[in-house]
Amino acid sequence: MKNNLKKTNDASSAWLAQRISAVALFPLLIWFVYFIFVVAEYRDFDLVISMFASPFIVLFLAFFINVGLYHGYLGVKEIIEDYVHCQKAKISLILMFKFITIISAVAGICSILVLHLSTFNID
Amino acid sequence: MKNNSMEKNRPISPHLSVYKLQITSGLSILHRITGAYLYFGLVIFAWLIFTLVYYPDSLEAFIVTLGNNIFLKIISKLMLFGWTFALFYHQLNGLRHLFWDIGKGFDLKTATRTGWLVFILAIMLTFGSWFLACKYYSAQNVDVIPEAVIIEENE
Numbered sequence: 561m562k563n564n565l566k567k568t569n570d571a572s573s574a575w576l577a578q579r580i581s582a583v584a585l586f587p588l589l590i591w592f593v594y595f596i597f598v599v600a601e602y603r604d605f606d607l608v609i610s611m612f613a614s615p616f617i618v619l620f621l622a623f624f625i626n627v628g629l630y631h632g633y634l635g636v637k638e639i640i641e642d643y644v645h646c647q648k649a650k651i652s653l654i655l656m657f658k659f660i661t662i663i664s665a666v667a668g669i670c671s672i673l674v675l676h677l678s679t680f681n682i683d
Numbered sequence: 684m685k686n687n688s689m690e691k692n693r694p695i696s697p698h699l700s701v702y703k704l705q706i707t708s709g710l711s712i713l714h715r716i717t718g719a720y721l722y723f724g725l726v727i728f729a730w731l732i733f734t735l736v737y738y739p740d741s742l743e744a745f746i747v748t749l750g751n752n753i754f755l756k757i758i759s760k761l762m763l764f765g766w767t768f769a770l771f772y773h774q775l776n777g778l779r780h781l782f783w784d785i786g787k788g789f790d791l792k793t794a795t796r797t798g799w800l801v802f803i804l805a806i807m808l809t810f811g812s813w814f815l816a817c818k819y820y821s822a823q824n825v826d827v828i829p830e831a832v833i834i835e836e837n838e
Contacts, residue, residue: 579781582780589770589774597812597815600816605735605739625728629729633722635718635719635722636718636719639715639718667729667732668733671729671736675735
């Protein structure tokens, strides 16, 4: 009984986290479309990198990638829980996607930070 | 808790095979598919930035390869087009889902109507954004000075 209660609690908090990240993603996605348009205009890596001098772009992009990946992970987990019925496959698939999510988020954040730092003038 | 076999063999939702595909259920499935595809794209995007930082030469070579091979070019453009549609569709339909969560727009007529609205709007936004992007791309070749160049010159 206690275990069941804990399970429902986990599920409802995942539900809530999904909605909250969705609300956060709504304005971020609009900004992201605008960002891609600007990037598409600069057909040169150096120009794209020079955009990362702005702290707002760095913050927005980092936030977008992280919240997006988190929201995506929750969604993929839900899909797996619905369609994969073998317990072992389910758990290992979810674990795999958790790993992919975390490592992608870390890679994204670190790269954005490096890009931001590379635009500083050190001399 | 005692009757374990009954618990194991009970029917499991979603019972996809017993339903006829309707606009509402079809869009609901599309929401999941686009969501999974967006996740896949976002992972690629994160690693693309990673490559831009640590292996810019490889990224440049990759882009050149994409541009030269007609097959790869079409495939990548199609995937990107699909991602754009997924982005707009998932965002608009997500808004619909959020409205359902606060208990609005539940009746069948409204749900069907907003469903069509969302679907058509997403297609229009997709084509519109690609049209704009192509315009940017062709205008670039003529005479557009990017902002960053102006800033650098001012400094």
